[in-house]
Amino acid sequence: MARMLMKGNYAAVYGAAMAGCTAYYGYPITPASEVAESAAALFPKLGRTFVQAESEVAAINMVYGSAGSGQRVMTGSSGPGISLKMEGISYCAGAALPCVIVDIMRGGPGLGNIGPEQSDYNQVVKGGGHGNYRNIVLAPNSCQEMCDYTMLAFELADKYRTPVFVLTDGVIGQMMESVTIPEPVKELPDKSDYAVFGTPLNKNLVNSIYIDHDDLEEWNMVLHRKYQVIKEKEVMYEEYMMDDAEIVLVGYGSVSRVLRTVVDDARAKGIKMGLFRPITLFPFPANEIEAFPERGIKHVLTVELSTGQLVDDVNLALAGVIKSDLYFRLGGNVPSADEISDKISELYGEEK
Amino acid sequence: MKKTMLRKPKGFVDVYVHKAGAEKDRTHYCPGCGHGILHKLIAEAMEDLDIVDDTILISPVGCSVFAYYYFDTGNFQAAHGRAPAVATATSRANPNKVVISYQGDGDLAAIGGNNIVQAANRGENIVVFFVNNAIYGMTGGQMAPTTLEGQVTTTTPYGRNVDTDGYPMRMCEVISQLTAPTYVERVSLHDAPHIRKTRAAVRKALQNAKERKGFQFVEVLSTCPSGWKMDPVKSMEWVKEKMLPLYPLGVYRDKGDEARVITRPVPVMDPAEVWKKLGISAEADVDFPRGDVADEYKKMSIRVAGFGGQGIMVTGQALASVALEYGYNVSWLPSYGPEMRGGTANCSVNIQDGTIGAAEAVKPTMLLAMNRPSLEKFEKTIVPGGTLIYNSTLIDIEPVRKDIKIFPVPITGIADDKLGNIRVQSLVNIGAYAAITGMFKVEDVVKLLPKLFKGKKQSIIDLNAKAVKAGFDYVKENF
Secondary structure, eight states: OOEEEEEHHHHHHHHHHHTTOOEEEEOOOTTTHHHHHHHHHHGGGGTOEEEEOSSHHHHHHHHHHHHHTTOOEEEEEOHHHHHHHHHHHHHHHHTTOOEEEEEEEOBOSTTOBSSOOOTTHHHHHTOOSSSSOOOEEEOOOSHHHHHHHHHHHHHHHHHHTSEEEEEEEHHHHHOEEEEEOOOOOSOOOOOTTTOOOOBTTBOOEEOOOOOSHHHHHHHHHHHHHHHHHHHHHOOOEEEESOTTOSEEEEOOTHHHHHHHHHHHHHHHTTOOEEEEEESEEESOOHHHHHTTGGGTOOEEEEEESSSSSHHHHHHHHHTTSSOEEEEEOOTTOOOOHHHHHHHHHHHHOTTO | OOOOOSSOOTTBOSSOTTSOSSOTTSOSSOTTOHHHHHHHHHHHHHHHTTOGGGEEEEEOSSGGGGGGGTBSSEEEEOOTTOHHHHHHHHHHHSTTSEEEEEEEHIIIIIITHHHHHHHHHHTOSOEEEEEEOSSBTTTTSBOOTTOOTTOOBTTBTTOOOHHHHOOOOOHHHHHTTSSSOSEEEEEEOSSHHHHHHHHHHHHHHHHHHHTTOSOEEEEEEOOOHHHHTSOHHHHHHHIIIIIHHHSOOEEEEEOGGGOOOOOOOOOOOOHHHHHHHTTOOOSOOOOOOOOOOOGGGSSEEEEEEEETTSOHHHHHHHHHHHHHHTTOEEEEEEOOSGGGGTTEEEEEEEEESSOOOOSSOSSOSEEEEOSHHHHHHHGGGSOTTOEEEEETTTOOSOOOOSSSEEEEEOHHHIIIIITSOGGGHHHHHHHHHHHHHOOSOHHHHHHHHHHHTTTSOHHHHHHHHHHHHHHHHHHHHHO
16 A cells, blocks of 8 residues: 555655655754665665765765766755755756755754754755855645655756755654655656766766856856746745635745644634745745735735744745734744734734 | 877877867876876776776866866766765766776865765775875965975965874875775876886776776875976975875785675666565555544544653554544654653644644643643643543542543553553553544454554564453443
């Protein structure tokens, strides 16, 4: 049977295995270690590569080597490890190499703690490393989505030859849910136009250095145009009870699940509330949020496990047309539905 | 072996098309630099060993950052120090190819020090050509890990002071401490006889690589006239006089015929085979038929709490696992926060049709309290009209709530006294839950036990089957 009870961290690796990922390179870090552990358990059964790298930095550079060799490849980590990987991710973006990085966010800055936070938003969604690049960022909020979106991440990575993040937090990573394993991919894309195989007809070069200024500008423009296409074509989001909503809650990942409960509670009281959940954080569903005012939405409350990283993108999209508010918790604390409902009453009064 | 001489070896491309600027027929290296000599030795050897088309070369950061201009191979350019990591994955992806990690001293021994040691220790099937010229050339002559004591560089303007800058690092000696490497040798390019020895070492390493004989490490003492501020002839003499005493030439490791041939598995990619290997059946999931469940138990948000070791997590997972088989959506969330270190444990389980919202049972419809602190902490959180099951063996206080249904069940007692094994408390819980809610049938749970206790002995499974029944019967007989 294809239906199993499993943790989000495991589901991501099942998704990777079904997507034809042939190599996993990682380094242990709580709460993402189970991603590596499940790859260590599954991949050898499939004759695929698992290497526990000597460091996060080594792991992402192994990803670079593997992706450059034409493989579907994945690594996983959490905040501090993602910070360490940033140079390598920049190299992958610069060399236009597809790869998938799972980030199970924890509390920061510094060593922080192992509780759930969403404080990697900026470093993951805005690029993170040096240079002008963006990662495609998918934000699952369930174990099934951990599986499905990791699989999708490989498709997008190959479609655009770019690093793709699966960004979630320790709640989704460590919780268990029913997951229906999708069928494995039947065919993998041909990468012979850029991947290095070491054969007589293949003398490709994987590289991100362009000594000539004009050459580098031109290459950056190629990347820039790619990100514009991604912005146009790959936006994903979920709306819940939005049709007549006057108050809209915005949140992603584990927070969006609490917000769903908040909306259910509000609707039970007759309050016109809805939930807008960005699924892709880059590309960000900016057009959809920009359209909030013309849909009759009066209040927008962003809830996140960071001090206002997501809300920056929400406010950019709203462009000040309607006032937007922010509620956040930190340090591993996840707000309860009641706590958020109280905040909403405080902000917008009972008349809603 | 063929001898290639007096022409450009086939290991090089004819025209350096990747090279920026107009001069696409000459290298970017300075006059008197050792890189050019070593490049030529490698290119000749690749031609003579007939591996040009089977080689992938990793260019590092440093003067040889542009090695890919020249070699007619598959090429990678890697981040500073990371060539061994890139080579590791490239070799794993292409197990039958010759993978070369070409590195300088700053790249290999400073920023990439751990990467080279770990790749060597894993015995990766790669060849490392390590150019030691005791200086950072590309960035303009700064101190390298291999810079000699007293040597003047732009960052040791008064000479390398070993008290503040440390001692020159001898990498052949470091690498040969490890068990895995197959072949480790230090050679030099300072005169013709030594270039011939270097040529032999290059060929030996590449021949070993062609035969997939693990980790090959060739350190090449080389000149940097620009960085050293010397003419090429003086540079050659400097290697001989200053470097050789510190960096003794010779073979540090040669496993010879003892070297193992490295083989890697072939990935399974066929969809049907992938599922089979992972134990995923293509047969459709068949749900157990549901019994009569009262409306109040159709959407469950359950908190299970107790001491660590009372099977709290297992109880929660078992609830979710069994409910799953009836086609419910389920979630299980272990506790976060300080209490996880305090000896108490709790988890949240949601069982319902439709999408599950918040995973934590902040306001549970049911509390399963296995010890007194759990009852005290969570009783007040139960929704009005909700359900409390508590472990009456260990909890010696009465619940205070009057607006909930209360089921005292001697869970520890049933497990310990009746079944003789305290470890079956979890399945006693499941039995009690089944009796109260009507959500599970005992025979269905028993059917699932081999799956829940995969790999456990039959006697364990049988005992847990008794536990389910005992929990179920107790509730049926007493309430």
